[in-house]
Amino acid sequence: MAWARHLSRKINVKQVVLLPLILAVTLVLWFVPSGFYGIEGLTVVEQRTIAIFVFTALMWMFEVIPTWTTSVLSIVIMLLTISDSSIWFMKESYDAAEMGTFVSYKSILATFADPVIMLFLGGFILAIATTKVGLDVQLAKALLKPFGKKSEFVLLGFLLVIGLFSMFMSNTATAAMMLTFLAPVLRTLPPDGKGRIALALSIPIAANLGGIGTPIGTPPNAIALGYLNDTLHLGVGFGEWMLVMVPYVLVMLFISWGLLLMFFPFKQKTIELRIENTHEKTWQTYVVYVTFAVTILLWMLDRVTGINSNVVAMIPVGVFCVTGIITKDDLKEINWSVLWMVAGGFALGLALQKTGLAEHLVNSIPFASWKPLAVVLVSGFIGYFISNFISNTAAANLIVPIICAVGVGMGDSLLAVGGLRTLLVGVVLSTSLAMLFPISTPPNALAHSTGLVTTKDMVKIGILIGIIGYILGYVTLILIGI
Numbered sequence: 001m002a003w004a005r006h007l008s009r010k011i012n013v014k015q016v017v018l019l020p021l022i023l024a025v026t027l028v029l030w031f032v033p034s035g036f037y038g039i040e041g042l043t044v045v046e047q048r049t050i051a052i053f054v055f056t057a058l059m060w061m062f063e064v065i066p067t068w069t070t071s072v073l074s075i076v077i078m079l080l081t082i083s084d085s086s087i088w089f090m091k092e093s094y095d096a097a098e099m100g101t102f103v104s105y106k107s108i109l110a111t112f113a114d115p116v117i118m119l120f121l122g123g124f125i126l127a128i129a130t131t132k133v134g135l136d137v138q139l140a141k142a143l144l145k146p147f148g149k150k151s152e153f154v155l156l157g158f159l160l161v162i163g164l165f166s167m168f169m170s171n172t173a174t175a176a177m178m179l180t181f182l183a184p185v186l187r188t189l190p191p192d193g194k195g196r197i198a199l200a201l202s203i204p205i206a207a208n209l210g211g212i213g214t215p216i217g218t219p220p221n222a223i224a225l226g227y228l229n230d231t232l233h234l235g236v237g238f239g240e241w242m243l244v245m246v247p248y249v250l251v252m253l254f255i256s257w258g259l260l261l262m263f264f265p266f267k268q269k270t271i272e273l274r275i276e277n278t279h280e281k282t283w284q285t286y287v288v289y290v291t292f293a294v295t296i297l298l299w300m301l302d303r304v305t306g307i308n309s310n311v312v313a314m315i316p317v318g319v320f321c322v323t324g325i326i327t328k329d330d331l332k333e334i335n336w337s338v339l340w341m342v343a344g345g346f347a348l349g350l351a352l353q354k355t356g357l358a359e360h361l362v363n364s365i366p367f368a369s370w371k372p373l374a375v376v377l378v379s380g381f382i383g384y385f386i387s388n389f390i391s392n393t394a395a396a397n398l399i400v401p402i403i404c405a406v407g408v409g410m411g412d413s414l415l416a417v418g419g420l421r422t423l424l425v426g427v428v429l430s431t432s433l434a435m436l437f438p439i440s441t442p443p444n445a446l447a448h449s450t451g452l453v454t455t456k457d458m459v460k461i462g463i464l465i466g467i468i469g470y471i472l473g474y475v476t477l478i479l480i481g482i
Contacts, residue, residue: 019064026055039364043100045082046357052077056348057389060437063455067438067448068337071344078108078351103354111346115310116172116442117339122295122313123176123446124334129320130180130292132330133285140181151195151266152257154185158202159253165300166210167217167249170309173299175207175443182450185271193267198260200452201461204435204443205256209469212432213249215241216303220396220428227404232420236482244482252469259464264457284325291319338438338449345439349390358386358398367406372417375410377474379403379423380430384466387434392441395431403427422477429477433469436462 030051034042037050052074059070081090085105111117130136147157158178166174182199189196211218215225215238228236298305298312320326352358362382367375379399387395407414407423414423434440436459438448447453 015064018062022055022058022062022064025058026051029054039360042360043355044094044098045100045102045355046360048082049351049355049357052082053348053352053389056344060439060455061459066337067455068341068344071341071347071439074344075108075111075347078103078347079105082351082355083108101355103351107350107354108347111343111350112340114343114346115308116346117342119170119172119176119310119313120339120342120442120446121334122315122317123173123179124449125320125326126176126292126295126313126316127180127183128330128333129288129316129325131183132325133281133288135285135288135292136180137184140184143181144185149270149272151189151269151271152261154271155195155198155202155260155266156257158182158199159206159257162203162206163210163213163249163253166207167213167246169300170302171207171211171218172442172446173309173313174210175203175446176313177296177299178203178207179446179450186450186452188268188271190267194264195266195268196452197457198264198266200447200450201260201264201457202256204441204447204458205260205461205465206253207443208432208435208441209249209252209256209465212252212429213242213246214238218428218432219393220400220431223393223396223400224424224428227400227424228421231404232408234421236421241482244476244480248473248476251472252465255468256461256465259461263461284323287319287323288325291316335449338445341438341448342442342445345389345437345445346391348439349394352386352390353394353398358390359402362399362402367403368409372410372414375406376414376417376423376426376478379406380426380470380474383427384430384434384470387431388436388440392428392431392434395434396428399427399431400424418478418481421482422474425482426474426477429473430470433466433473435465 030048034044034047037047055077056070056074059065059073060067064070065073079085080087082103083105084102086102091099091102127136130139143161144154144157147153162174162178165177182203185199186196189199212221215221221241225236225241228234295312295316298307298315299309302309302312317326365378365382367379370378383395383399386399403423404420407420414420417423435444437455438445438453438458440462444458448455448458
């Protein structure tokens with residue numbers, strides 16, 4: 001059959017040509033003399049981590065095998081080669097100083113139960129329960145009513161609503177919540193249309209961009225603000241941040257809307273959500289209503305209650321399982337492959353940090369000898385690049401202290417490009433623009449869990465938003481400032 005021949009060709013090209021090529025590159029990076037990298041003091045474990053990093057990134061990028069299997073394979077390779085429980089000959093070939101720091105095998109395995117994984121689990125459970133009682137359709141209809149029925153404006157509605165929520169609550173919690181509203185909208189669209197991809201991608205794009213808008217929108221913002229106010233005493237206020245960043249976010253959301261419509265146009269011109277009375281209201285329906293409302297409220301007020309959003313996500317899991325609203329059969333609907341895929345991203349980020357490789361790479365860059373504009377732009381690019389592979393919070397925690405010290409050392413020479421404010425805010429803004437792969441941010445992984453978005457789709461739209469956002473962000477910071 002034609003489809004079988006097409007599938008065979010696809011497998012041959014990727015697995016027969018790309019796989020050996022990726023393996024060859026990995027082996028070269030693994031065994032080449034450390035002097036090849038030009039990084040003084042590079043340890044054996046760090047070099048192995050570079051090879052694993054490149055292997056994983058290329059496998060994710062070209063999807064030679066499913067992304068979740070790449071993640072699992074990478075974790076197994078890390079456990080056997082760079083963990084403190086590695087194969088004996090991986091640990092005994094060099095002296096301790098040359099070998100470097102091994103990563104705790106318990107830490108690597110713990111990425112399968114990372115708190116963010118639990119938030120994903122809670123989001124999936126919440127979505128399944130609301131679908132069972134018909135709450136998802138009712139909420140989606142109410143939320144999108146102001147934007148009419150035209151497909152293009154429904155997409156804009158998703159972007160703006162998600163962006164707004166993400167300014168004041170966790171990006172991942174926002175994405176998990178919106179995943180609930182997305183399902184009934186997708187059911188109204190033809191399965192062969194590209195508009196479904198645009199709607200799925202609107203979740204991570206708006207969640208990632210929306211977080212930039214306020215100092216509490218995403219942890220990197222708070223990290224930068226802490227250094228600007230507590231360490232450097234520059235007195236950047238909440239309103240001052242929003243005055244510049246909210247307009248920036250709105251412009252980026254409209255640009256993203258245009259890009260999504262350009263690459264993934266709707267085949268169906270209108271979207272009309274019909275609420276069919278097929279769900280009889282029982283006590284379980286009201287349990288879902290109340291639990292949903294409490295969960296969203298606690299997600300929004302996590303800074304007031306002190307309850308972390310990852311912990312809040314376990315409330316619906318406990319309530320729905322105990323009450324029988326979620327059964328063992330419902331658990332089969334959870335996209336477990338996405339959870340394993342995300343765990344691989346966390347494990348890779350852990351390896352980059354715990355081996356010391358990430359800090360080693362950043363410290364090896366000779367910022368002191370560069371012009372101020374180059375320091376500002378390159379620091380942002382580093383933040384963007386690293387955040388595509390580790391969490392943006394981890395990237396900010398790694399880079400901001402180093403860049404802060406560099407900026408203080410440069411003194412008044414930075415004033416021509418906006419000073420220390422532009423330097424530090426530019427870095428954390430860039431980390432929020434990193435959304436190339438399903439593992440780049442939890443909202444990306446949630447979009448990937450719909451089964452509609454491929455890595456190729458994500459890279460295509462992600463690179464454009466990254467470039468435009470990076471340029472527009474630095475133009476804004478240098479010319480207007482915070």
